[in-house]
Amino acid sequence: MAEQIIFYILAALIAVFSVLAVTSKQIIRSATYLLFVLLGTAGLYLLLGYHYLFAVQIAVYAGGVMVLFIFAILLTNRPGENVKAERKDRRIAAGITSVAGLAFCGHIIYWNVNKAYTLLVPAEQKVQDIGLKLMGTEKYQYLLPFEFISVLLLACIVGAIMIARKR
Amino acid sequence: MLQPLELTNLLSWLDTTLRDSMPVFWVLLIEFVLVAVALLAAYAILAIILIYAERKITAFFQARFGPNRVGIYGILQSIADVIKILLKEIIRINNVDRFLFFAAPFFMIVASMLTFGAIPFGKMLHAIDFNIGVLYVTAVSSLGIIGVLLAGWSSNNKYSMIGAMRSGAQFVSYELSAGFALMTIVVLTGTMSFSEMIAKQEFCWNIFNGHISSIIAFVIYLISGHAETNRGPFDLPEAESELTAGYHTEYSGLQFGFFYLAEYLNMFIIASIATTVFLGGWMPIQIPGLDGFNQVMWYIPSYAWFFGKTGVLIFLSLWVRWSFPRLRIDQLLNLEWKYLLPINLVNILIMVILVLAGLTLTDLFPVLAP
Numbered sequence: 001m002a003e004q005i006i007f008y009i010l011a012a013l014i015a016v017f018s019v020l021a022v023t024s025k026q027i028i029r030s031a032t033y034l035l036f037v038l039l040g041t042a043g044l045y046l047l048l049g050y051h052y053l054f055a056v057q058i059a060v061y062a063g064g065v066m067v068l069f070i071f072a073i074l075l076t077n078r079p080g081e082n083v084k085a086e087r088k089d090r091r092i093a094a095g096i097t098s099v100a101g102l103a104f105c106g107h108i109i110y111w112n113v114n115k116a117y118t119l120l121v122p123a124e125q126k127v128q129d130i131g132l133k134l135m136g137t138e139k140y141q142y143l144l145p146f147e148f149i150s151v152l153l154l155a156c157i158v159g160a161i162m163i164a165r166k167r
Numbered sequence: 168m169l170q171p172l173e174l175t176n177l178l179s180w181l182d183t184t185l186r187d188s189m190p191v192f193w194v195l196l197i198e199f200v201l202v203a204v205a206l207l208a209a210y211a212i213l214a215i216i217l218i219y220a221e222r223k224i225t226a227f228f229q230a231r232f233g234p235n236r237v238g239i240y241g242i243l244q245s246i247a248d249v250i251k252i253l254l255k256e257i258i259r260i261n262n263v264d265r266f267l268f269f270a271a272p273f274f275m276i277v278a279s280m281l282t283f284g285a286i287p288f289g290k291m292l293h294a295i296d297f298n299i300g301v302l303y304v305t306a307v308s309s310l311g312i313i314g315v316l317l318a319g320w321s322s323n324n325k326y327s328m329i330g331a332m333r334s335g336a337q338f339v340s341y342e343l344s345a346g347f348a349l350m351t352i353v354v355l356t357g358t359m360s361f362s363e364m365i366a367k368q369e370f371c372w373n374i375f376n377g378h379i380s381s382i383i384a385f386v387i388y389l390i391s392g393h394a395e396t397n398r399g400p401f402d403l404p405e406a407e408s409e410l411t412a413g414y415h416t417e418y419s420g421l422q423f424g425f426f427y428l429a430e431y432l433n434m435f436i437i438a439s440i441a442t443t444v445f446l447g448g449w450m451p452i453q454i455p456g457l458d459g460f461n462q463v464m465w466y467i468p469s470y471a472w473f474f475g476k477t478g479v480l481i482f483l484s485l486w487v488r489w490s491f492p493r494l495r496i497d498q499l500l501n502l503e504w505k506y507l508l509p510i511n512l513v514n515i516l517i518m519v520i521l522v523l524a525g526l527t528l529t530d531l532f533p534v535l536a537p
Contacts, residue, residue: 028320032267035313051299055306063309063342070316071335074328127299127359 006047014040025083028073035066052127172468175291202294206284210432217431219245221485228489255420260322263417267321272418272425274314279429279436281307286439287361289449289470300361301353304440305346308395311429312338315414318426322417330413333403333496337394340503341401344391347511351384351518352377352444355527365448369537370455372447376528376535380518385445387507387514392437393484394499396430400491401499438480442473446480449473455534 014037021033038061045054086094137143185194219234219242226233234241260268282304287293297303312335319331355377356364364373374381394401405413415426442448449469453461494502521527529536 026264028317029264029267032270032317051297051303055297055299055302059302059306059309062313063306067309067312067316067335067339070313070320071332074316074320074332127302 003047007044010040010043010047014044027083028070031066031069031073034069035062038062038066050125052125052130169462170290170465170468172466172471173290174468174470178291206280206294209288210280210283210428213435214428214431215245215249217435217481218248218427220481221431224482224485225489228485252421252424257420257422260417263323264321267317268417269422271314271318271321272422272429274317275311275429276425278308278311278314279432281310282436283432285361286436287365287443287448287473288439289468289473292449292470293362296360296362299359300364301349301359301444305342305349308433308436309338309342311433314429318418319414322414324417326410326412327414327416330405330410330416334397334414336496337397337401337403337499340500341391341394341507344387344503344507344511345395347508347515348384348388348391349440349444351380351511351515354515354518354522355381361443361448364444365450367537368447368450370453371528371535372445374445377518377521378528380514380521381445383510383514384518385441387511388441388445389480389483391503391507392441393487394503396433396437398430398434398484399488400493402493403496403499434481434484435477438477438484439473441480442476446476448476 017033017036017040021030021037024030024033038057042054042057042062045051045057085091133141134146135141135143182194182198185197222244223233223241234244237243237247284294285297285300285304285307287296315334315338316331319327319329319334322328352364352373353359355373356367358364358367367373368376374385377384397403397405405415410416415423418426449472451461451464451467451469451472453464525531
């Protein structure tokens with residue numbers, strides 16, 4: 001009962017702030033609304049009992065990515081100015097793209113929700129287990145993807161240095 | 168061990184009487200509300216005590232008297248200040264982004280409140296005991312910086328803006344070091360939960376257990392924690408002689424009060440996390456075998472141990488604050504990125520080797536293990 005009430009409050013918050021993040025005219029306000037969406041998602045993880053994911057969501061998205069976003073916005077020319085509306089054909093194209101994306105993701109989520117119910121155990125994951133899963137080389141262990149992500153991040157850093165050095 | 172002054176009996180008595188007389192839902196509701204009220208009250212009272220202590224200690228460092236008009240030794244000074252700040256007008260400023268301007272102080276205070284809730288104050292005085300306590304604390308405390316950035320931007324003031332940008336750079340850099348220093352101890356203890364960490368430090372505090380590596384981590388944590396709270400010699404974001412007051416220049420009344428409270432409580436939170444992780448938390452000093460001595464130590468309640476150890480660290484922080492001149496921004500960033508971070512990374516490796524090779528004190532002297 002209490003869990004459902006909290007879930008509905010969080011869901012409403014996430015929905016409202018997602019819409020606000022897209023429709024707001026000021027880019028810094030959009031970033032703040034996006035932050036609320038991310039915090040709401042963290043709240044959902046907490047509700048599910050996935051404390052590790054909850055802490056990582058806050059540390060990475062709210063503490064890391066959003067700070068970088070706000071920094072980047074503050075360093076651009078005039079962060080407080082209202083963003084102009086896009087041309088009409090572009091808006092239609094964006095609408096079609098987002099509907100297609102929604103349909104695609106929705107399809108995948110819809111067909112996998114039943115599987116998730118049977119596979120996921122509603123118990124707290126131990127940090128040690130997560131670490132072993134990420135760093136192991138056996139079946140259902142994910143060392144290779146983990147290392148690939150680090151290569152991706154390395155590429156990002158090299159790219160950032162290249163862009164910064166041009167000036 | 169006899170523990171006459173401990174609050175455990177009182178709390179379990181309260182719990183059982185409530186459970187006997189009403190359904191579980193109401194028991195939980197009442198207990199949640201009680202815990203919340205207790206935490207909020209502790210937050211406010213600690214802030215008042217800290218502000219008084221800071222002003223008095225600062226005065227002694229500078230060979231002054233400090234507050235001495237309101238009450239004996241000026242004890243009631245901070246209470247008078249609280250009444251004053253509650254009665255002050257919140258000035259409405261034109262040309263600011265009002266929503267962000269009002270939201271910013273709440274980010275600060277909520278971030279420090281959330282961290283405050285996870286601190287173990289004593290035996291059974293622990294509101295939330297997450298399995299991932301250390302990670303939770305580092306994650307949640309990083310929310311405060313968003314409040315600083317938003318406050319600086321939405322004030323529509325160049326000084327505030329510069330202060331906020333400096334604060335952002337400083338916080339993001341030193342957060343890394345603080346996190347790594349805590350991770351070193353996570354490697355040592357093999358757990359992230361505060362309660363398990365304290366249980367493992369019954370006879371041998373973590374700072375001694377990992378000898379070389381732990382001491383380095385402790386010093387790094389104190390430096391970076393000090394920098395994270397924006398206090399001198401790292402007080403560039405506020406730097407009153409350059410930036411008037413940095414990111415909270417435009418705030419008045421209770422909104423300024425929120426920033427002020429959060430700053431003091433962050434100092435307390437850093438000190439208490441250092442206490443819990445390195446200095447055994449609320450665990451009294453005990454020596455294996457000496458039962459009489461241990462009994463005497465247990466007569467002092469656990470919360471007194473906690474606040475005592477934390478108080479020592481806070482005094483250390485004040486001492487540092489009034490002993491060193493303010494750093495320049497390049498010195499500040501050099502210190503983090505060229506010295507603390509590399510030392511920290513090597514330090515984690517040393518700790519891993521110590522743990523794997525069985526060279527920690529509890530491995531060498533099994534009598535020290537809990």
